Amino acid sequence: MARxxxxxxxxxxxxxxxxxxxxxxxxxxxxxxxRAGVSEGxxxxxxxxxxxxxxxxxxxxxxxxxxxxxxxxxxxxxxxRETMFELGMEIVAFFRKLIPMHMMAWSNPGPNGLPSALSGxxxxxxxxxxxxxxxxxxxxxAGRMRRQDPEIVARAFMGSLNTFVFFxxxxxxxxxxxxxxxxxxxxxxxxxxSGIAPExxxxxxxxxxxxxxxxxxxxGAGAGTAxxxxxxxxxxxxxxxxxxxxxxx
Numbered sequence: 640m641a642r643x644x645x646x647x648x649x650x651x652x653x654x655x656x657x658x659x660x661x662x663x664x665x666x667x668x669x670x671x672x673x674r675a676g677v678s679e680g681x682x683x684x685x686x687x688x689x690x691x692x693x694x695x696x697x698x699x700x701x702x703x704x705x706x707x708x709x710x711x712x713x714x715x716x717x718x719x720r721e722t723m724f725e726l727g728m729e730i731v732a733f734f735r736k737l738i739p740m741h742m743m744a745w746s747n748p749g750p751n752g753l754p755s756a757l758s759g760x761x762x763x764x765x766x767x768x769x770x771x772x773x774x775x776x777x778x779x780x781a782g783r784m785r786r787q788d789p790e791i792v793a794r795a796f797m798g799s800l801n802t803f804v805f806f807x808x809x810x811x812x813x814x815x816x817x818x819x820x821x822x823x824x825x826x827x828x829x830x831x832x833s834g835i836a837p838e839x840x841x842x843x844x845x846x847x848x849x850x851x852x853x854x855x856x857x858x859g860a861g862a863g864t865a866x867x868x869x870x871x872x873x874x875x876x877x878x879x880x881x882x883x884x885x886x887x888x
Contacts, residue, residue: 646675646676646677646681648685650675650676650677651671651672651675651677651681651682651685651686651692652692652695652696653675653696654671654674654675655671655674655675655692655693655695655696656696657674658670658671658674659693659696659739663739663808663811663812665812667689668682668683668689668692671692693739710726710770710771710773710774711773711774711777713726713774714774714777714778714781715777715778715781715783719778719783719784720828720829720832723796723828723831723832724824724825724828727796727800727824727827727828728820728821728824730797730800731800731803731804731820731824734800734801734803734804735804735807738801738804738805738808739808767797768790768793768794768797771793771796771797772789772790772792772793773789774793775787775789775792775793775835776789779835782837783837784835784836784837785834785835785836785837785838787834787835792831792835795831796827796831799827800824800827803818803820803823803824803827807820
């Protein structure tokens, strides 16, 4: 009798990574199984859910945001606006992986209505918010930012980036070109800076730097909520008025 074909977890994970990168959150476990050359049942023998497979394939975890660990080292160094831009791009990259997984996790909540990863005291999104608020507060204490409520600034910043990625997913799912992340983050930082620039410095944003290479533009606006304790709000608008009817590549 022929021996059953042996399949490694790494083969399924690599196939899943390829499919999720190509198709996004709408990719199915059946497509992953076909790419890996196994049955869908073989996928579920190793991974209990699509969310678990996505987490393994995309290397993202609920345990904590990667940008939170080095915030203290950034305080007092370089131009604050450039630091905020770099931090914003890191957050966008993280949310691009995390939000699809969160959307899947919310479809299977625990007894308290929250996904298991968000249940319990001080869940990861709250820790990330506190770390970001601590960064802004430290810059305010150093006199590099105007004194404001650091948690409100953190919610506005992180919440707006959360919303940017959410709408990016919606536009892509409908075959439309989203606003380039570089353009959005630059605009968001410039808008926030008008309210948090030190009193001794002009609040106007610096001369525009080269925009991101994302093609396809439009005038856009979004309002976001930061996960965790309460809701954060943020909005951003793309410069100028541009068309966004072309399909994504």
